[in-house]
Amino acid sequence: MAEIRDGIDELDRRIVALLGERMRYIEAAARVKQDRDVVRDEWRKADVIDKAAQAAEDHDFPPALVREIYEVLVEGSIAHEFVKFDQLGEAGE
Numbered sequence: 001m002a003e004i005r006d007g008i009d010e011l012d013r014r015i016v017a018l019l020g021e022r023m024r025y026i027e028a029a030a031r032v033k034q035d036r037d038v039v040r041d042e043w044r045k046a047d048v049i050d051k052a053a054q055a056a057e058d059h060d061f062p063p064a065l066v067r068e069i070y071e072v073l074v075e076g077s078i079a080h081e082f083v084k085f086d087q088l089g090e091a092g093e
Protein backbone atom coordinates (compact mmCIF):
# COMPACT_ATOMS: atom_id res chain seq x y z
CA MET A 1 0.00 0.00 0.00
CA ALA A 2 2.86 2.40 0.82
CA GLU A 3 4.20 2.01 -2.73
CA ILE A 4 0.79 2.75 -4.19
CA ARG A 5 0.48 5.89 -2.06
CA ASP A 6 4.01 6.99 -3.01
CA GLY A 7 2.97 6.61 -6.64
CA ILE A 8 -0.17 8.68 -6.07
CA ASP A 9 1.80 11.40 -4.21
CA GLU A 10 4.35 11.62 -7.03
CA LEU A 11 1.64 11.89 -9.67
CA ASP A 12 -0.13 14.59 -7.64
CA ARG A 13 3.09 16.63 -7.53
CA ARG A 14 3.34 16.34 -11.34
CA ILE A 15 -0.34 17.20 -11.85
CA VAL A 16 -0.05 20.31 -9.65
CA ALA A 17 3.17 21.34 -11.44
CA LEU A 18 1.25 21.12 -14.74
CA LEU A 19 -1.62 23.12 -13.23
CA GLY A 20 0.90 25.80 -12.27
CA GLU A 21 2.22 25.78 -15.84
CA ARG A 22 -1.39 26.14 -17.09
CA MET A 23 -1.90 29.13 -14.80
CA ARG A 24 1.14 30.89 -16.30
CA TYR A 25 -0.70 30.71 -19.67
CA ILE A 26 -3.78 32.22 -18.02
CA GLU A 27 -1.58 35.10 -16.81
CA ALA A 28 -0.21 35.47 -20.36
CA ALA A 29 -3.83 35.66 -21.63
CA ALA A 30 -4.53 38.41 -19.08
CA ARG A 31 -1.60 40.40 -20.52
CA VAL A 32 -2.69 39.90 -24.14
CA LYS A 33 -6.44 40.61 -23.79
CA GLN A 34 -7.24 44.25 -24.51
CA ASP A 35 -10.75 44.33 -23.05
CA ARG A 36 -12.13 43.13 -19.68
CA ASP A 37 -15.25 41.86 -21.51
CA VAL A 38 -13.23 39.13 -23.27
CA VAL A 39 -11.59 37.70 -20.12
CA ARG A 40 -14.61 35.40 -19.75
CA ASP A 41 -15.18 33.54 -23.02
CA GLU A 42 -18.02 31.01 -22.68
CA TRP A 43 -17.43 29.51 -26.13
CA ARG A 44 -13.78 28.82 -25.31
CA LYS A 45 -14.68 27.48 -21.84
CA ALA A 46 -17.00 24.90 -23.45
CA ASP A 47 -14.33 24.08 -26.05
CA VAL A 48 -11.67 23.50 -23.34
CA ILE A 49 -14.02 21.26 -21.32
CA ASP A 50 -15.09 19.26 -24.39
CA LYS A 51 -11.45 18.66 -25.36
CA ALA A 52 -10.56 17.60 -21.80
CA ALA A 53 -13.51 15.16 -21.76
CA GLN A 54 -12.33 13.72 -25.07
CA ALA A 55 -8.78 13.34 -23.68
CA ALA A 56 -10.26 11.59 -20.62
CA GLU A 57 -11.93 9.02 -22.89
CA ASP A 58 -8.59 8.48 -24.66
CA HIS A 59 -6.92 7.81 -21.28
CA ASP A 60 -9.62 5.57 -19.79
CA PHE A 61 -10.70 8.17 -17.21
CA PRO A 62 -14.37 9.05 -16.55
CA PRO A 63 -15.22 11.99 -18.86
CA ALA A 64 -18.01 13.21 -16.55
CA LEU A 65 -15.48 13.55 -13.71
CA VAL A 66 -13.10 15.50 -15.95
CA ARG A 67 -15.99 17.80 -16.88
CA GLU A 68 -16.62 18.50 -13.16
CA ILE A 69 -12.91 19.07 -12.46
CA TYR A 70 -12.55 21.36 -15.50
CA GLU A 71 -15.67 23.34 -14.57
CA VAL A 72 -13.92 24.24 -11.29
CA LEU A 73 -10.51 24.67 -12.96
CA VAL A 74 -11.69 27.00 -15.71
CA GLU A 75 -13.88 29.07 -13.34
CA GLY A 76 -10.86 29.41 -11.01
CA SER A 77 -8.72 30.34 -13.99
CA ILE A 78 -11.21 33.01 -15.07
CA ALA A 79 -11.23 34.46 -11.53
CA HIS A 80 -7.40 34.50 -11.52
CA GLU A 81 -7.34 36.08 -14.99
CA PHE A 82 -9.65 38.88 -13.82
CA VAL A 83 -7.36 39.59 -10.85
CA LYS A 84 -4.31 39.74 -13.12
CA PHE A 85 -6.12 41.80 -15.78
CA ASP A 86 -7.22 44.35 -13.17
CA GLN A 87 -3.73 44.52 -11.62
CA LEU A 88 -2.24 45.30 -15.04
CA GLY A 89 -4.83 48.03 -15.55
CA GLU A 90 -4.05 49.57 -12.16
CA ALA A 91 -0.31 49.45 -12.86
CA GLY A 92 -0.84 51.31 -16.13
CA GLU A 93 -3.09 54.01 -14.65
Ligand SMILES: O=C(O)C(=O)C[C@]1(C(=O)O)C=C[C@@H](O)C=C1
Pocket (backbone or CB within 6 Å): 026, 029, 039, 040, 041, 042, 044, 045, 048, 073, 074, 077, 078, 081
Ligand atom coordinates in the same frame (compact mmCIF):
# COMPACT_ATOMS: atom_id res chain seq x y z
O1 LIG B 1 -8.77 30.80 -23.79
C1 LIG B 1 -8.81 31.83 -23.11
O2 LIG B 1 -9.21 32.92 -23.57
C2 LIG B 1 -8.38 31.80 -21.71
O3 LIG B 1 -8.21 32.83 -21.11
C3 LIG B 1 -8.21 30.47 -21.03
C4 LIG B 1 -9.48 30.00 -20.31
C5 LIG B 1 -9.10 28.63 -19.66
O4 LIG B 1 -9.00 28.53 -18.43
O5 LIG B 1 -8.91 27.70 -20.44
C6 LIG B 1 -9.84 31.00 -19.29
C7 LIG B 1 -10.75 31.98 -19.53
C8 LIG B 1 -11.67 31.96 -20.69
O6 LIG B 1 -13.01 32.18 -20.31
C9 LIG B 1 -11.57 30.71 -21.47
C10 LIG B 1 -10.59 29.78 -21.28
